[in-house]
Amino acid sequence: MKADIQTIVILTGAGISAESGLATFRGPDGMWEGHRVEDVCTPEALARNPVLVHRFYDERRATLATVSPNPAHDALAALDAAWPGELLIVTQNVDDLHERAGAKRLIHMHGELQSALCAACGKAVPWTQALPPGTVCAACGQPRLRPDIVFFGEMPYQMDVIDEALRRAGLFVSIGTSGAVYPAAGFVQTARHAGARTLELNLDPSAGSDYFDETRLGPASLLVPHLVRDLLE
Numbered sequence: 001m002k003a004d005i006q007t008i009v010i011l012t013g014a015g016i017s018a019e020s021g022l023a024t025f026r027g028p029d030g031m032w033e034g035h036r037v038e039d040v041c042t043p044e045a046l047a048r049n050p051v052l053v054h055r056f057y058d059e060r061r062a063t064l065a066t067v068s069p070n071p072a073h074d075a076l077a078a079l080d081a082a083w084p085g086e087l088l089i090v091t092q093n094v095d096d097l098h099e100r101a102g103a104k105r106l107i108h109m110h111g112e113l114q115s116a117l118c119a120a121c122g123k124a125v126p127w128t129q130a131l132p133p134g135t136v137c138a139a140c141g142q143p144r145l146r147p148d149i150v151f152f153g154e155m156p157y158q159m160d161v162i163d164e165a166l167r168r169a170g171l172f173v174s175i176g177t178s179g180a181v182y183p184a185a186g187f188v189q190t191a192r193h194a195g196a197r198t199l200e201l202n203l204d205p206s207a208g209s210d211y212f213d214e215t216r217l218g219p220a221s222l223l224v225p226h227l228v229r230d231l232l233e
Contacts, residue, residue: 005085005170005171005197005231006085006086006170007085007086007087007165007168007169007170007171008079008083008085008086008087008088008169008170008171008172008173008231009087009088009090009162009165009166009169009171009172009173009187009191009196010076010087010088010089010090010172010173010174010175011090011091011092011172011173011174011175011177011184011187012076012089012090012091012092012093012098012175012176012177013091013092013093013174013175013176013177013178013184014092014093014176014177014178015175015176015177015202015203015220016070016072016073016091016093016097016175016176016220016224017067017070017073017093017095017097017176018176019070019072019219019220019221020067020068020069020070020073020097021066021067022063022067022093022095022097035056037152038152039052040052040053040056040057041149041151041152042151042152042153043151043153043154045151046146046151050133050146051133053146053147054131054132054133054146054147057113057131057147057149058130058131060094060113061113061114061127061128061130061131062130064095064096064113064114067095067097068097068100069097069098069100069101070097070220070221071221071222071224071225072175072176072220072221072223072224072225073097073098073100073101073103074101074102074225075224075225075227075228076089076098076101076103076224076228077098077101077102077103078102078228078232079228079231079232080102080103080104080105080106081102081104082232083231083232086165086168087105088105088106088107088161088162088165089103089105089106089107090106090107090109090162090165090184090187091106091107091108091109091110092109092110092177092181092184093108093110094108094110094111094112094113094149095113096112096113096114107157107158107161107162108157109150109156109157109158109159109162109184110149110150110156110157111147111148111149111150111157112148112149113147113149114126114127114128115127115148116131116135116145116146116147116148117145117146117147117148118137118139118140118142118144118145118146119142119144119145119146120137120140120142120144121137121139121140121142121144123137123139123140124148125138125139127145127148131145131146131147156183156184159183162187163190166187166190166191166194166196167190167191167194168194169191169194169196170195170196170197171196171197171198171199172187172188172191172192172196172197172198172199173198173199173200173201173227174187174188174198174199174200174201174202174206174208174212175200175201175202175220175223175224176201176202176203176220177202177206178206178207179206179207179208179209180206180207185207185208188200188208188211188212189208189211192211192213197213198211198212198213198214199212199213199214199215199216199227200212200214200215200216201215201216201218201220201223201224201227202215202216202217203217203218203219204217205217
């Protein structure tokens with residue numbers, strides 16, 4: 001597989017972190033850990049009930065201390081360290097498990113739990129503690145810090161960088177994603193149109209499985225290390 005590949009783009013979703021004990025973003029009942037997504041992940045929800053939204057992400061942030069990277073995260077970090085060509089890991093996840101495993105070439109397109117964003121000046125800062133509504137931004141002095149999470153209706157981060165990488169990719173791999181949330185669900189089409197080989201690793205076929213050249217089904221903790229060994233041998 002490696003011979004004709006110079007650039008790899010890997011998209012990871014909730015499925016890769018589920019094996020570490022983190023709940024998937026939208027479960028089969030349409031809920032995220034007991035809450036409707038519309039009540040905790042939209043700008044309207046933040047304006048309507050900031051206490052609930054801030055508390056929800058405080059709880060998710062605290063949960064990070066109870067989980068660890070799994071073999072899929074570790075394998076991608078090993079690929080990051082060893083791959084001689086271009087590599088970009090794009091994650092839809094807001095946890096820090098890729099970083100803790102050692103990944104460096106990484107974009108959090110939907111934001112990060114361990115970051116706070118000022119709604120007044122746009123400054124983002126590392127944040128590991130509780131973030132109550134009205135917390136003051138050190139950069140501008142406004143009480144407008146909010147979770148640095150890309151809500152529905154907001155633009156994901158670094159889309160220009162991601163799009164450029166997809167158009168250069170020789171291999172695009174999607175791991176543990178539903179294939180139902182855009183714009184990430186459209187990455188496979190962009191990569192395929194540019195001539196990349198496309199591969200899906202998932203427990204079940206995603207909503208966009210038909211766009212992939214190959215789908216491998218099973219746990220990410222088994223499939224990803226196997227893929228990485230194949231790429232590096």
